[in-house]
Amino acid sequence: MKHILASAAIAVGLGGAAHAGCAGSEETCKTDMGEYHIALPDGVENPPALLFLHGAGGNGKGALRMKAALDRGYAVIGPNGLKRPDSRFGPGWSFHPDRPKVRDEIPFIREVIADAAEKHGVNPDKVLLGGFSIGGSMVSYMACDAPDLAAAYAPVAGSFWRPHPEMDACQAPVKLLHTHGWKDKTVPLEGRPLRSISTIKQGDVFYGMQIWRETNGCAGMRADTFDTSGDFWHRKWDTCDAGALEFVMHQGAHGIPRGWTDMALDWFEGLE
Template sequence: MIRGLAILAAFCLSSAAQAGCNDDGEPCEVDSGTYHIALPENDSATPRPALVFLHGAGGSGRGALRMRTALERGYAVIGPNGLEREGSRFGTGWYFHPDRPKNRDELAFVRSVIADAAARFNIDPSEVLLSGFSIGGSTTSYLACADPSLAKAYAPVAGGFWRPHPEECNGPVKLLHTHGWRDQTVPLEGRPLRGGQIYQGDIFVTLQIWRGENGCDGMRADTFDTDGSFWRRRWDTCQNGALEFALHQGGHGIPPGWSDMALDWFETLD
């Protein structure tokens, strides 16, 4: 997970204006937490689209502000802050699993972050891509499951559902899942943690759940693209939503080119 955070910092350095909620550039506060935000340099009267990015374990929302690709493409970048988690060797994280104790309602928190940013910074709440890495990716998946209308679309990276997998979600989604073929931290098949007390989920079962919610009755993917650095499978004949899976050759990290791929996908959505 630390390697993934380093990759994020390396490819996302930005000189774009970083917006704080006071003169010291401190994070913005909402009822249940804080978030960081960076705005593109162009000053537009038109409400901006936004990439909301949930950090991995041990990270903070400030790291998301270096996402130069999104800023250069005119997106605000919003980095909510996870809470300190007791007993976690990483420190900060998310209370994502519906069956485990919580110190915060993450759905209510992210909803308040989007609403607050829309009011303060001219963000268009109907043009939000919610994404996250590792545990942030898992949180993204669970938020999409709980309330598909929270964001326009979802793009988890290297994180999905945990066991026991959800039996159902609350409706169709527009979702692009990205994962590394060599990921050993969150393997495609999942793995036991804490001596088998908890289990990561199977990403292929995660995709099966989304196919069911989106009405992809044919089950198999319809479109395949193996050009470039991502192997992509897309389900085009579903009744609702949009679903795509992108594999890359690397391990547990955010691969080069991910931002452009995810935003290109987002901009094709109705």
């Protein structure tokens, strides 16, 4: 299997370069609560969107590298996170429910989607919300706390942190595709403390999937279908009361695997 992984510094997708800014402008798009970058597909009216949250130390302009989404007629939106005063990693997201918030991120993302719809013609009802690493953790908490925020969710290499949410904590079923690397040591599947004596611990991705099975009312713990025929290994739960749930693994480490954008958009379009 030949994977080329995006680095944590890039913290987003793959493909050709795109200009940062606001739909061709050198400036970022600005809202009351923050800023975002957006690139629009050529000749598509009212396009769907891939809205992607960067990892620690990144920024939203990196999302515009997801040329595969633009080629498929999607707008690509990359919001900018804010730097925490106590963080050495640069901009990030106020994702952890037990830590002080620099910004309430759910209203911010609602604002970004509304602004992109009003000013750039994006279809607010067809937004896939993805994110990498801490951005993926933020996506997981948003899906749990505000399941109506986007049409579907696609965290990459980031999930809940300890203490995990209660099994009945998430508000409603969701459509969610979680992607993770088998060899990820930065955000291992089992989680880890940030430092050897830290009380801040990443969560267990498998336990996170159990939370989603409970939320979606899936009939069994075991996946219903499996596919290991390509670069991505898929585990899918089909016998659920609502929503959609799939867990995808690849042989790489902490990064966004080549082909993720097309794979995620194939999944998204298959939900319709």
